[in-house]
Structure formats: structure tokens, C-alpha cells
Amino acid sequence: MTVFSAAVLQMRSGEEPRDNAALLERLVEEAVRRGAIYLQTPEMTGMLARDREVFNARLRDPDEDEVVKAARDLARRHRVHIHIGSVAVKGTGDKAANRAFVFSPTGELLATYDKIHMFDVDLDHGESWRESATYQPGETAGLVDLALGEGTARLGLGICYDVRFPQLFQRQALAGAEVLTAPAAFTRQTGEAHWHVLQRARAIENGAFVVSAAQGGRHQDGRETYGHSLIVDPWGRVLAEMAGDEPGVAVAEIDTAMVASARKKIPNLANARAFGLGFSGGKDRL
Numbered sequence: 444m445t446v447f448s449a450a451v452l453q454m455r456s457g458e459e460p461r462d463n464a465a466l467l468e469r470l471v472e473e474a475v476r477r478g479a480i481y482l483q484t485p486e487m488t489g490m491l492a493r494d495r496e497v498f499n500a501r502l503r504d505p506d507e508d509e510v511v512k513a514a515r516d517l518a519r520r521h522r523v524h525i526h527i528g529s530v531a532v533k534g535t536g537d538k539a540a541n542r543a544f545v546f547s548p549t550g551e552l553l554a555t556y557d558k559i560h561m562f563d564v565d566l567d568h569g570e571s572w573r574e575s576a577t578y579q580p581g582e583t584a585g586l587v588d589l590a591l592g593e594g595t596a597r598l599g600l601g602i603c604y605d606v607r608f609p610q611l612f613q614r615q616a617l618a619g620a621e622v623l624t625a626p627a628a629f630t631r632q633t634g635e636a637h638w639h640v641l642q643r644a645r646a647i648e649n650g651a652f653v654v655s656a657a658q659g660g661r662h663q664d665g666r667e668t669y670g671h672s673l674i675v676d677p678w679g680r681v682l683a684e685m686a687g688d689e690p691g692v693a694v695a696e697i698d699t700a701m702v703a704s705a706r707k708k709i710p711n712l713a714n715a716r717a718f719g720l721g722f723s724g725g726k727d728r729l
């Protein structure tokens with residue numbers, strides 16, 4: 444059990460990793476000034492670039508990526524944990540990886556996680572996404588223990604569209620995760636309809652904190668993202684939120700003792716029975 448201050452860093456990443464690293468540095472300084480020791484950034488912190496040529500020209504191996512290196516240096520300089528929600532990096536095959544990085548206060552890389560669920564969707568107004576055309580999905584769920592405050596906290600790693608797959612977060616919770624994460628670049632239209640409900644639902648059904656930094660606003664590549672970076676407690680209360688889509692920082696105190704008390708009040712994780720049951724009315728073979 445532990446008590447610590449967490450920050451979500453809301454960004455408006457553009458096409459140039461160097462500019463995004465500069466914004467990251469400014470937001471990290473603000474979060475540190477406000478006492479945070481776990482700092483999280485959104486999906487695609489390093490660059491948001493729809494144009495394939497622009498994207499390919501800036502894609503690097505993880506060790507060479509400017510924003511990954513900046514995050515490691517900032518973690519070390521300020522003695523804080525930095526969780527980069529994701530950066531596009533070269534993968535093992537032809538495709539890129541949409542990868543999260545967690546750095547310790549000494550700059551050690553504690554964990555990486557490659558986004559599992561690919562956002563292949565056709566929305567209203569002709570907005571279409573085919574994430575699987577660019578990225579190779581990950582094959583393992585992410586879990587990492589962080590030494591924070593006087594104790595430790597177990598963190599589950601998710602990215603953006605992953606938040607729509609409750610089974611991923613439930614598995615993390617059953618494996619002891621106390622803080623679930625879904626840093627995001629949610630579209631404006633799906634964000635307006637679903638963002639808060641999805642984040643709060645994952646918190647409530649797992650009796651866990653949910654911490655999700657978001658991209659916000661109109662980006663250089665033309666896309667529009669929803670913003671509203673959030674920190675939710677295990678009872679589903681919003682502890683901190685960025686009001687709109689402007690870059691900035693929101694901070695909240697996380698007391699992991701609240702995880703045990705929420706799960707004691709409502710032991711739904713322990714009471715689960717539906718998996719493995721048959722359907723009534725002879726529908727088992729559907």
C-alpha cells in the first residue's frame with residue numbers, strides 16, 4: 444500500500460518529435476512542481492503523423508527515438524517515474540509498434556507494452572482508421588510494480604482503444620493491478636460519446652484507479668482528439684480532469700488502500716460466475 448501524487452500530461456503532439464519533446468519537458472516540469480512522482484503522457488506522445496512519408500521518415504528504433512530518450516533523461520533529472528503512454532517505434536518486422544515505456548527515477552526502463560487491440564473502425568462523417576495497416580499488435584499484457592512513496596503500486600498497462608476491452612483490465616486486476624491505465628488519442632466524436640463512461644466503468648468494475656492521459660485538440664496532421672485526461676478512483680469518482688483539449692497537467696493523490704476498501708465493499712471480482720456457464724433455452728451451440 445502506498446500514497447503518491449500522479450499527474451496526467453495532456454498533449455497536442457504534432458509531426459515533429461523535437462517539438463513534442465519540448466512540450467513534454469515543459470509539462471514534466473509543471474507536474475514535478477506540483478508534487479507528482481508518477482507522470483503519464485498520452486498515446487503517440489512522440490508524433491502524430493497521418494502522412495505515411497512523414498511517419499516513415501521520423502520512425503526510429505526505440506533506443507534512437509528522441510522522445511523516448513527525452514523521457515528517460517527527464518525521469519532521471521527530476522527523480523520521478525515517467526510512463527510514456529506510447530510512441531511509434533520500429534518493430535521487428537515491416538510494421539511499427541505502438542509502444543508504452545515506463546522509466547524509473549534513475550532512468551531505468553522498467554517496462555514496455557505494445558498495444559494489443561488495433562483501432563480498425565469506420566466512424567461517422569467518413570472518419571476511418573486502419574491501425575493494423577501500420578502497427579503490429581502486441582501479444583502480451585502489461586503489468587509493472589512501481590516503488591512509489593513509502594510503498595509500491597502495481598500498474599496495468601493499456602493504450603487507448605484497449606479501454607474498450609474489459610477482459611484485459613479484469614485480468615490485470617485479478618493479477619493484482621491497483622492502477623489501470625489507458626493513455627489515449629481518442630477521436631473527438633468517440634470521446635464525446637464514450638470517453639468518461641469507459642474510463643469510469645473500468646475503475647468501478649475492477650475496484651481500481653484508472654489514470655489516462657489524453658491527446659487533445661486540432662493536431663498538425665489535421666486530426667482532432669478529445670482531451671479530458673482523467674484520474675478516476677476505485678469508486679468511480681473523477682479525482683482530476685483536464686477540462687477541455689488544451690495541453691496541460693492534472694494532478695491527484697492516489698492512496699492504494701482505497702483499492703482494498705472498494706473491493707471489500709463490492710467483491711464483484713471474487714463473485715464472478717458468468718464465464719463457463721451455459722445459456723438457457725438450448726442456446727449453448729449458438
Ligand SMILES: O=C(O)CNC(=O)[C@H](CS)NC(=O)CCC(=O)C(=O)O
Pocket residue numbers: 486487491492493562572573574603604607628629630633634
Ligand atoms: O495511428 C496513429 O497515428 C496513432 N494511433 C491512434 O491514434 C489510435 C489508433 S488510430 N487511436 C485510437 O486507438 C483511438 C481509439 C478511439 O478513439 C476509440 O476507441 O474510440
